[in-house]
Amino acid sequence: MPHPVIALVLSMTSTLGAAPAPELSVRYERPDSSRAEQARQVLKDSGALRTGIRLPEPVKVVARDCDSPTATWDHERREITLCYSLVDKVRGTIKGISQTEETSPGAAQARLDGALSVLFHHQLGHALTTLNGMQDSDAQADQFAALTLAADRPRRAAAAAEARHLLAGHAGIDHLSGLEESATFACLLYGSDPAGHARIAKGGWVPAERAPSCAAEYSRVKSTIGDKVVKVGT
Structure with missing residues (x-):
């Protein structure tokens, strides 16, 4: 059954990107180094922090220098932090x-944008979980992230699945590492629109034997935490 207190509303201005929701404010703090400045620009240019998701309460998103490469959600402060070092x-x-695979610049950029979108939506998943009084966990945040990314940024879904697949075996990349987690995330994205996101299955980013069941898996997750809750408008 859907969780009774969830109040998630999605409103998209276009399929390429959404205007910021009134409940979400984004701030890029001044970097302390040229490398951090480059990361700040990469994050801004990616558009990963643009979303039309409407939240139960106001949330701040802050990109800043940090002591370690992480992304976090602070429920008490109602604040998502993305560190320039992680970017x-x-x-x-x-x-x-991408250089090893001799990937085109455009495809490499799409991978990067997809990875940064996953980082943001994962933290947004933590926010939605705790703001709606649910038990927080990375698995729960990932489920919300798949639902919100698929509804809010459908054109970025395949790139997000690919990027996470490529990064799954690299330890220490916050919320993007993990082979099993990557496969589940890709399955949910693919299951949200198997025809529209066919590239996820063709690319092997969801295991071939699992792909046929992904639509049902997505439906189960949506009915559990998002049925009649994820709405898309203009």
């Missing part, structure tokens, strides 16, 4: 993989 680590790893 830099993701950028460097994606760049290295």
